[in-house]
Amino acid sequence: MRRLGDLETEIMHRLWQWNRPTTVREVVDDINLRRPVAYTTVTTVISILFHKGYVVRTREGRVWVYSPAASREAYAAALMEDGLEASDDRPAALVKFVENMSDDEVAALREALRTVRQRPER
Structure with a gap:
């Protein structure tokens, strides 16, 4: 995207x-x-x-x-996914991304990870 x-x-x-x-x-x-x-x-x-x-x-x-056609959040997520696809080393790209986040954003990311982990498997 x-x-x-x-x-x-x-x-x-x-x-x-x-x-x-x-x-x-x-x-x-x-x-x-x-x-x-x-x-x-x-x-x-x-x-x-x-x-x-x-x-x-x-x-x-x-x-x-x-x-x-989709939410603002879906658009933002698609942009982030494209950014990750631009790297040959996705884990390293994620580390760089998180390093640039504020404390509040890191807390929000932790909460998002907890939410995803609590979902039933599809």
């Missing part, structure tokens, strides 16, 4: 945050509160996100509404 571009990230941030089907107009209007962006530009980028599988769309009347 490749990292999203700047405008793709802005769009996905809104879709994840709002957690409801959203029109291009709503996204454009919200971005325009902070900086100018053309409706056609957002339409093009959200269409690209759809074709790449990052968003799903359904028709409501005459307009498309968009929702994330």
Whole structure:
């Protein structure tokens, strides 16, 4: 999975945050509160996100509404997995990753490991 571009990230941030089907107009209007962006530009980028599988769309009347295809956490996990795949030595890459974590992040990682270990085997 490749990292999203700047405008793709802005769009996905809104879709994840709002957690409801959203029109291009709503996204454009919200971005325009902070900086100018053309409706056609957002339409093009959200269409690209759809074709790449990052968003799903359904028709409501005459307009498309968009929702994330996966959670922000699933996206972040896929990026981390890609980062690990870039190394020939996954354990060493994990060590480097953990070395850069804050104490709170390490505690969260420990809790995540406990949670995974407690799950029944599939």
